[in-house]
Structures are given as structure tokens and as C-alpha cells.
Amino acid sequence: MFERLQKPFLTVETGEAYQPIRLTYQVHQNDKLMKALADLKCLEKNVSGKSWNWFWRDECDDLNFESIDSFKKKADNPLRLATLTMRDNKLFLNLPSFKRACLAVPFFHQTINPAIASIHQADFINKVFGLDERLPHGFAELFKDDELDKIVHQRVSDYEKVQQRCEKAESAKEALAILSEYTHKETKKRLPYAERYEFEPIGDADPDVASLGFYIFLRGRELVAIRRWFGDTGYTLADAADETMEQVFGDMNIDIID
Numbered sequence: 001m002f003e004r005l006q007k008p009f010l011t012v013e014t015g016e017a018y019q020p021i022r023l024t025y026q027v028h029q030n031d032k033l034m035k036a037l038a039d040l041k042c043l044e045k046n047v048s049g050k051s052w053n054w055f056w057r058d059e060c061d062d063l064n065f066e067s068i069d070s071f072k073k074k075a076d077n078p079l080r081l082a083t084l085t086m087r088d089n090k091l092f093l094n095l096p097s098f099k100r101a102c103l104a105v106p107f108f109h110q111t112i113n114p115a116i117a118s119i120h121q122a123d124f125i126n127k128v129f130g131l132d133e134r135l136p137h138g139f140a141e142l143f144k145d146d147e148l149d150k151i152v153h154q155r156v157s158d159y160e161k162v163q164q165r166c167e168k169a170e171s172a173k174e175a176l177a178i179l180s181e182y183t184h185k186e187t188k189k190r191l192p193y194a195e196r197y198e199f200e201p202i203g204d205a206d207p208d209v210a211s212l213g214f215y216i217f218l219r220g221r222e223l224v225a226i227r228r229w230f231g232d233t234g235y236t237l238a239d240a241a242d243e244t245m246e247q248v249f250g251d252m253n254i255d256i257i258d
Helices: 030-039 098-111 145-168 172-189 208-231 235-252
Strands: 022-029 041-047 051-055 080-087 090-095 118-124 195-200
Touching: 022 098, 030 041, 030 051, 051 118, 080 098, 090 098, 118 208, 145 172, 195 208, 208 235
Parallel strands: none
Antiparallel strands: 022 090, 022 118, 041 051, 051 080, 080 090, 118 195
């Protein structure tokens, strides 16, 4: 335990690990989006152009950060949760932690009609940073679209190949073995430095379900990053998934077996 305390990682004001993440929204109705953003008191527009600061106040005052230890909110000096920018008919939310991204997705879904702007993807970093480690300079340095797209396409391609093998299997037992082998290999892989999560169109689907899936996906990667920071190199996404599912559904008093 003492060795772990000797290796603290960087955290944000609300207690969670510093892990930069960028949400991208596709803008469908620019004028209506500008009005919707202007109507939100928790946003403050910068004079330099199409950018805003998102503060922990007013409409989002009741957002809950369970990781808070000693942070105290001050009404006269609200905490900035994120920055928003408009570019190339897209709205970007730049956030310093996975937790804030998981809170931002349902909040902006409820306050901005998806017909005006809809969530498209999330780009994030699969590591935590030391207190004295050089931090990336800006989100443009962190995320390269061509590299992130390549990772996503490779993941989809690998899954489609496994799906084809399962469909050609001679029995359900053989198909299950193929899927199990694939899952085992995936959970053992070293996570890429930067990764992309693509949202399915929410449409008429339950936004809470989409938000929960996003949370489980990110929570697993956050756990892996933290455990490996502390030297637990054998900790995998499978371990993180088990821990996250137990936490989520245990807190909800749901028997996931039934």
C-alpha cells in the first residue's frame, strides 16, 4: 500500500482521474442550437468566437460527483466542467474526466433536442497521468481522426469475422466456443493510447440505456488504467467488466442472472 501511495496520479477538482475525453455532436440545425445554448444559464459564451464554458451551476447544479472528497462548491466561483466549441458543423465538448463525460451525455440529451444536435462519438485517453508528467497540449494533439478511425474499423472488422465464423458453426456449442475465444483475446489485448467510442443513433431508444452502456464502456477502461498504474499488469477488461457490472447492478438491486 505504501508503494501505491508513492505513485499518485493526477485527478481533477471533483476527485476522479484526469483522463481527457472529447464528445462530438453532429449539428443538424445550427440556428436552433445557438438559441438552445444561449438559453442555458450554466453555459457562458466566450467573446473570442463560437466557444462556451460549461459551469457546475443553475440547470446542472444537482449533478452528482461521488468521487468528491473535500471539494466544496462556491456559488460565487462555480467550477468549470468543460469547454464547448463549434467547428465544421460539429459541436465538441472537451472534458477532463470520464465521469464528467458520462454526466454530460444525458444532461445535454435532455436539454438539447437530438433533432438539433445529436451525439456522435467520444474520443478518449486510456491512461492516467503522473503528477509531474508532461500533459498533452490541447485536444488537437491528443486525437488524430485517421488513427482513431483505423482502430474502430479494425475492431468492427474483427468482430464481423467472428460473427461469420459463429454463423457457420455446426452447433451452438461451437459458436459459443468461438465467441468465448474472441472475448478472451480481446480482454487480454493492450489498450491503445487513444480510442474512439461511437454512439448508435438514439432515436426512439431509451437514452438512459445508451448512457449506461457508455458508462460501462468507459468505467472498464478507467479501472484498467488505474489498476495498471499501480502495477497490476494482469488486470484486464474482463476483470473490469465484472467489477463494473457488480457495482452498477448491485447498487440497483437487480439480479442480472434472472
